[in-house]
Amino acid sequence: MSGLAVRIIPCLDFKDGRVVKGVQFEHLVDSGDPLERARLYEEQGADELTFLDISATVEGRKTMAKEVARIRRGIAIPITVGGGIATIDDAARLLDSGADRVSVNSAAVRTPKIIGDIASQFGVQCAVVAIDAAQNGAMPSGYEVKIAAGAVSTGLDAVAWAKEVASRGAGEILLTSIDRDGTSLGYECTLLRLVARAVGIPVVASGGASRLEHFLEGYQSGASALLAAGIFHRGELSISEIKNYLAEHNVEVRL
Amino acid sequence: MSERPQLVIVETGVANLASVRALAERLGMEPVVSATPEHVACARAVILPGVGAFGPAMQKLKGEGLDTALKRRVAEGLPTAGICLGMQLFFEASEESEGVKGLGIFKGTVRRLEGGLALPQLGWNRLEPEPEARLLQPGWVYFANSYGLGAAASGARPELSVNGVSGARSFDSIAAATTTYGSPFVSALEAWRNGRPSLLLCQFHPELSGAFGTQLFARWLDLNGARRSV
Numbered sequence: 001m002s003g004l005a006v007r008i009i010p011c012l013d014f015k016d017g018r019v020v021k022g023v024q025f026e027h028l029v030d031s032g033d034p035l036e037r038a039r040l041y042e043e044q045g046a047d048e049l050t051f052l053d054i055s056a057t058v059e060g061r062k063t064m065a066k067e068v069a070r071i072r073r074g075i076a077i078p079i080t081v082g083g084g085i086a087t088i089d090d091a092a093r094l095l096d097s098g099a100d101r102v103s104v105n106s107a108a109v110r111t112p113k114i115i116g117d118i119a120s121q122f123g124v125q126c127a128v129v130a131i132d133a134a135q136n137g138a139m140p141s142g143y144e145v146k147i148a149a150g151a152v153s154t155g156l157d158a159v160a161w162a163k164e165v166a167s168r169g170a171g172e173i174l175l176t177s178i179d180r181d182g183t184s185l186g187y188e189c190t191l192l193r194l195v196a197r198a199v200g201i202p203v204v205a206s207g208g209a210s211r212l213e214h215f216l217e218g219y220q221s222g223a224s225a226l227l228a229a230g231i232f233h234r235g236e237l238s239i240s241e242i243k244n245y246l247a248e249h250n251v252e253v254r255l
Numbered sequence: 256m257s258e259r260p261q262l263v264i265v266e267t268g269v270a271n272l273a274s275v276r277a278l279a280e281r282l283g284m285e286p287v288v289s290a291t292p293e294h295v296a297c298a299r300a301v302i303l304p305g306v307g308a309f310g311p312a313m314q315k316l317k318g319e320g321l322d323t324a325l326k327r328r329v330a331e332g333l334p335t336a337g338i339c340l341g342m343q344l345f346f347e348a349s350e351e352s353e354g355v356k357g358l359g360i361f362k363g364t365v366r367r368l369e370g371g372l373a374l375p376q377l378g379w380n381r382l383e384p385e386p387e388a389r390l391l392q393p394g395w396v397y398f399a400n401s402y403g404l405g406a407a408a409s410g411a412r413p414e415l416s417v418n419g420v421s422g423a424r425s426f427d428s429i430a431a432a433t434t435t436y437g438s439p440f441v442s443a444l445e446a447w448r449n450g451r452p453s454l455l456l457c458q459f460h461p462e463l464s465g466a467f468g469t470q471l472f473a474r475w476l477d478l479n480g481a482r483r484s485v
Contacts, residue, residue, distance in 0.1 A: 003435045004378040005395065042465065047379055047397075073277050078397060078463045098273035100399075100463060122271070123307065125375050125399035171375060200373050224378065254379045254395040 005254040006246065007047035007225035008215070008239050009204065010232045012037060014053045014083070017063035019233070034067060035074050041232065042075050044239040047254060049075070050103070050174070050204075050227060053083030054149065061090075065097045072098025082130050082174070088117050095122060103128035103174055106147040109154055109161075112168055119169030128204075129165040130174040133158035133191055143191050150178045159194050166199040173203045174227070180208030182230065187214055189221040196222025210236065212245040219251050262476075263298035265325075265341075266290040267307065268315045275304045275338065278462035281469050282476060290315075292324035300476055301328060305340025309365070309402075310352030312340055322358055329360055332425070332448035334455075336475065339400060342444070342456035346413070351402050361413045361444075365402050370437015374401040380434050382442055382459065385412065388430035390445040390452055390474050394467045396434075396459035403440035403458050406433045413441060426453065434458070445475075 012019045012034055019034045038049055051071075053064040061084055068081055081094045082103030091102045102122075107114050108129050119127040136144035136153075143158035154161075162173055175195055177188035187205045196203045202224035209215055209228040218226045231237045243253040262284045264275055272288055279286035279302070286302075287294065295301055303325065305312070316322045329335055337345055346357050349365035357365075368374060376398045384391035404413060412431045426446040434442035446454035455475045461468030 002372050002376075002437065003380050004376065005380070007378050069273070072273050073280060076278065076281065076463065076465050076469055078399075078460075095271045096273065098277065100271070100274060123399075124401070125377055172377060202373060202377055 003252075004224070005047065005252050006219050006223070007204075008045070008242055008253070009048045009050050009225050009227040010037075010041045010046050010239065011050040011052060011206070011227050011229040012233075013229065014051055014055065014064055014067065016055050016057075016060040017067045020054070035071050037233070038071050038075050041239060042077055045243055045254065046077060046239050048078045048080065048225070050080045050082070051099075052103075053081065055084065065093055068094060068097040068099055080128055080174075082128065086111075086114075088114065088121060091118050091122065091126075095126065101126045101128050101171075103130045105130040105132065106152075108165060109145065109147050109156065112164070115165055115168040115170050119171065124169060124171040127170050128172045128174055129170040130176065131158060131162060131165070131195075132176045132178050133188075134178040141191075141194050143194070146178055158191065159198050162195045162203075163198050166201050170201060172201055172224075173199060174206060175203050177207040181206070183208050184210035184231075186211070187218040187221065187223070187226075189217050192218060192221040192223055212237070212242060215242050216246060216249055216251065219246065260287040260289070260294055260298045262286045262300045262302065263294050264288045265295055265301060265303045265316075265321060267304065267312050267341075272304060274460070274462040275302060278469060278472060282473055284476070290319050290321065292320040295321055296324040296327050298328075298333075300334040301325070301336070303335070303337045303341035303344065305338050305342065305344070307340060308351055309340065309343060309349040309357070310355045312344060313352070313355050313357060316344070316358075325358060326360065329454065332451075332453045334451075334453060334475065336455040336457070336472070338457050338462070339460060342458050343402060343404070345454075345456055346404060349402060361415055363404050363413045365404050367401060368403050368436055368438070368440060369405065372437040375399055376401070376436045379464075380436060380442075380459075382432050382434055384432035384443070385430045387428065388432060388445055389447070390455060390471060391430065391432045391443050392467075392471070396442070396457075396461070396464040396467060398434070398436075398442075398459045400458060403442070406431075406439040406441050413444070 081099040141159035205218040205223035
């Protein structure tokens with residue numbers, strides 16, 4: 001029992017400064033003004049916000065940095081920004097814009113040194129590594145790391161990679177199950193348990209949560225934070241409903 | 256110097272200031288980010304933010320003459336706040352940077368958090384103020400720290416250092432808050448002088464602690480009249 005509350009984190013996917021939500025990283029639906037969304041989630045009790053930038057262009061990324069700055073002024077909870085961060089300069093730009101933490105994904109696989117560089121330059125708490133994993137029976141843990149929004153297989157075992165990013169100075173792992181993302185089937189709890197047991201840093205569960213029980217299962221599988229997107233954007237569940245449910249099950253939440 | 260700044264956020268070189276600046280703006284202030292000792296010494300209110308390591312931050316403060324400026328304003332009882340590392344710098348030393356002297360306004364050495372839990376402590380934890388506290392209230396606050404001042408069995412409230420700042424000894428009252436992460440540590444301190452809030456030190460991030468953090472800083476600033484008297 002650490003005393004820390006389990007965090008509920010709405011994730012907003014951005015493309016060219018607009019909020020979108022992908023279903024299994026493909027068909028994208030626009031979900032409205034990000035600042036309004038962010039404020040709504042803060043009022044509902046969000047403990048943190050995660051933004052993922054899926055813009056494919058330099059122009060789109062610049063728009064993203066401006067959006068981060070605008071949202072930062074409007075809300076008073078931590079913001080993590082990920083997506084397309086390839087260099088320390090990319091990370092610095094987002095932190096200067098008002099992100100509190102940055103998350104690296106493909107870049108960490110391609111250039112693992114970036115993890116330690118971000119941790120030493122901006123602090124361990126800033127260095128989040130996002131791991132997208134999919135089932136693959138050929139891997140020792142049964143899960144393989146994918147990059148480039150799930151399009152590219154890396155041949156890396158997800159649990160081994162999680163250990164490596166932790167040893168390189170990551171302050172947190174954002175663990176997304178590609179198989180579950182957008183499916184409403186709940187978190188991939190086996191994967192979550194394997195990774196949470198293997199590392200001494202917080203693990204954020206992501207991908208598939210759609211019902212109250214899914215959040216409890218994620219917590220029970222070792223997640224320090226529980227992330228979801230579509231169910232919040234579509235208004236299917238509110239953060240306060242989830243927190244009340246967890247509190248009823250004796251899970252420490254910030255109410 | 257042309258004008259006495261309302262609120263100065265001390266530029267320590269490494270900190271990400273966007274969130275602290277946003278906190279000030281939510282309070283209706285126009286913060287000035289400055290590393291000029293004169294600004295820091297006489298601003299109506301000063302926030303010493305904190306991201307980065309103890310040693311380099313102290314080196315920067317000394318190099319710019321900001322340590323003297325900060326001690327001067329604390330001695331005069333001017334409203335001064337420290338956030339996270341900014342709080343730790345008010346103590347004598349830190350395990351994080353052996354051999355580096357802090358501002359030494361309070362006695363004590365900042366140490367790596369004990370209790371065997373994952374570090375940094377990252378997330379929301381409970382602030383538990385002493386009953387005497389007037390600014391600090393019980394609630395959830397956001398932490399991102401690996402170091403802190405342990406709350407000794409003898410009591411949570413750190414003593415002012417005799418070698419620190421002479422004027423600081425004339426605070427009317429000092430109250431602490433603790434938080435437990437594996438073991439208890441001092442998570443905040445408030446000090447009053449002449450019936451007004453003077454020092455506010457937070458090991459957590461008030462700028463990221465939602466409405467709770469904003470309201471805490473509003474109490475710290477409003478009661479001093481710093482916001483309305485300009």
